Amino acid sequence: MSESAGEGFAAVRVVERLRVVHSMIAAAQAEEVELMTQLYRLRREQQLQLGVGALYAGEDAATEIGIALKVSQRSADGLIALGLGLDNRYSGTREAFADGRIDLPRVRAISETLANASEDLVAELESRIVAYAEKAEPQRVRRTLRRWLLEADPAGQAARRKSAEADRYVKVTAADDGTALLDGVLPAAGGQALYERLREMATTQCCGNDPRITNQRRADALVALADGRGRLTCECGRADCPRTDEGEPSPTARKALVQVGVSMETLAGLQDNPALLAGLGAIDADLARQIARHARFDVITDPAARPPAPAARPTDSELRYRPAARAARRVRALDGGCRAPGCGVPPAGTDLDHQDRFDHADPENGGRTVESNLGCRCRRHHRLKTLADNGANGWQVVHHPDRKVEWRTPSGGSVITSPEGAKFLFPALAVPPVTAAGVPDAEPIRPLIDPGPVVNAMTELVHVYCTPGQRRAVRSHVGTSRVTM
Ligand SMILES: [Zn+2]
């Protein structure tokens, strides 16, 4: 392609302008990071003075930013940590960022690569790498800086590695269309061992007629390691598959802790409303029915449809601090996770927190242990609520009817969250079932409640909503053994 002189001139101007805009965005982003860090310091200072522990003081600044900017708490956490690093360790990088000479990805590349380096090494290498970063993309910045670190201090590498290994983790988050994203940092040897094991399982435990590609078999191998089967099952479908019977008993999956909230109508195939896979998010009706086929059930009735409780003396269970198991399951099913905005902690990882505080000394005078007074909160947001009750952080956490929770920040922001689980258990909108052609239906959706033998890898508790009429019908069909009422 050749350009005319006019076109060439126009393109040059566009590229020039692009450089300017990119640099302006970087400078603005530097200010944003700086302001977030400022807010964190302010909140931390206030809370330390009020006696909040040093480990947690200021941690709710990220939640406050999340509410103000509609960003996730996690991204605010990350930017605050970056800002603190720039202030405390990387002044040269901070300056270049503020000037718009390097952008956020390159700032991250520098601070992450230097994270485990000594102060002396930072002093030695920082200005050099900043100058280099002005002319190189983030990937090259990381690579070059790693090499410089090894050249400047080969003996310190062991200490840096140890320090990096301390940040190991494994995380599973929701991805699109009913899949999950696995992400983590392992010590290099452990990571290699895992990968080799998956590769070995994928290549030795299935015959050449297995329809899956290697990537898919490796992924299935990881699940097989987790669910207790320990080995892959070849999917060639041949009775004489050379890889099936090698003297081992046929593997059975352990029940995994998977929780799904789904409406009765959807489970019965009368509707195709989405379901909630706890901790991961919405999944389609068909996948929910597949998981439900082998699950244990817990019927959750609509709290709005319950008759109002008579204002009599509180029952024993209402005066006990710990909710009964069944009430706890209900609250977790309805809330579907931590009730704080922008928080993704799944229900199993939350505390059931009393909205009106329980009085251990005199239970009759405190908040009751009843569904309407209980809400799911992760540890961090449980602390936020406790500090709010003690007037130590300026927040207000207010419960409204229908399990709505209002979070008022000390700087005047406010957001109301509604119980995520209930939206799936009691959908406001009925999605008509997808019919006939195009619907994969390997197994017929016969069992409505009776799950049959447990063979599925993804099996556990399915929360089902049914109307009293439907429940009676189901009972008369299959008995009550599997339905917790
Ligand atoms: Zn085979």
Ligand SMILES: [Zn+2]
């Ligand atoms: Zn939370």
